[in-house]
Amino acid sequence: MKLYKVVQGAVVEEEGSFYQLDQIVWDNLINRDDLYAYLQNSIQDISPEKDSSKLLENIESPIGSQEIWASGVTYYKSREARMEESEDGGDFYDKVYDADRPELFYKGNAFRTAHPGGELYIRKDSKWDVPEPELTLFMTSNAKIVAYTIGNDMSSRSIEGENPLYLPQAKVYDKCAGLGPCLFITENPIPENTQITLDIFRNNEKAFSESIGIDQMKRKHTDLVEFLFRECSFPTGCFLMTGTGIVPPNEFTLQAGDKVSITIEHIGTLTHTIAQK
Ligand code: DO4
Numbered sequence: 594m595k596l597y598k599v600v601q602g603a604v605v606e607e608e609g610s611f612y613q614l615d616q617i618v619w620d621n622l623i624n625r626d627d628l629y630a631y632l633q634n635s636i637q638d639i640s641p642e643k644d645s646s647k648l649l650e651n652i653e654s655p656i657g658s659q660e661i662w663a664s665g666v667t668y669y670k671s672r673e674a675r676m677e678e679s680e681d682g683g684d685f686y687d688k689v690y691d692a693d694r695p696e697l698f699y700k701g702n703a704f705r706t707a708h709p710g711g712e713l714y715i716r717k718d719s720k721w722d723v724p725e726p727e728l729t730l731f732m733t734s735n736a737k738i739v740a741y742t743i744g745n746d747m748s749s750r751s752i753e754g755e756n757p758l759y760l761p762q763a764k765v766y767d768k769c770a771g772l773g774p775c776l777f778i779t780e781n782p783i784p785e786n787t788q789i790t791l792d793i794f795r796n797n798e799k800a801f802s803e804s805i806g807i808d809q810m811k812r813k814h815t816d817l818v819e820f821l822f823r824e825c826s827f828p829t830g831c832f833l834m835t836g837t838g839i840v841p842p843n844e845f846t847l848q849a850g851d852k853v854s855i856t857i858e859h860i861g862t863l864t865h866t867i868a869q870k
């Protein structure tokens with residue numbers, strides 16, 4: 594089942610039918626441990642919409658007052674790429690890849706996030722920028738994973754590579770995060786063989802394309818969530834990007850006008866145009 598946030602409320606997509614939920618408060622709607630059962634129940638009393646095309650015209654990111662956090666170096670490819678970009682060799686990336694405690698960092702909120710189909714920014718003081726396609730978890734305030742979405746953890750590799758203490762500036766700025774296009778809600782965890790694909794287009798031609806399975810990730814989703822909730826509470830729930838396993842070659846940097854599409858099986862495709870502020 595998919596749940597879309599739209600200007601006039603929310604839309605549930607279930608087995609090819611679309612149902613409109615009116616007068617919802619997004620935070621209250623999604624912060625439920627029984628989200629799947631609740632939505633199944635809610636659509637029982639509603640007739641499916643005959644013309645679904647208009648319903649999904651203005652999709653918003655599926656976020657309200659929640660924070661977005663992100664995980665780092667959870668795939669071998671990320672460990673390798675960070676060590677290559679680090680001006681001092683980046684041994685700490687090797688250490689964190691093998692450590693019990695994962696790297697978790699604050700990524701932003703609704704204000705820093707670009708809606709699906711909108712613009713994501715690269716920083717003007719950065720020389721080397723990449724998208725990071727990441728399966729993103731949504732946990733309720735009780736730390737229960739109830740939904741999945743697509744995240745784009747936009748990153749400045751030049752700022753991060755100059756000094757690891759610059760990580761917050763490499764990662765958090767205006768329009769630094771993509772989230773959406775919907776929440777994918779299942780009774781069971783998302784299948785382990787789910788594929789993530791990143792496509793980058795420049796001047797209408799494909800400039801980069803690669804896929805990876807989420808089974809290549811070193812850590813379990815539940816372990817990342819356990820660390821995140823240890824000493825942080827999230828009154829309306831929280832989003833957690835789970836790290837990238839795809840990094841374009843070192844000679845590649847994003848340019849204004851590029852189009853970035855991330856597809857994750859079962860969820861859909863999240864597309865943005867790259868711009869500068
Ligand atoms: O350690 C820096 C950030 C890592 C990251 O964002 C990732 O692995 O996805």
Ligand code: MG
Pocket residue numbers: 663664665725727746836837
């Ligand atoms: Mg990342």
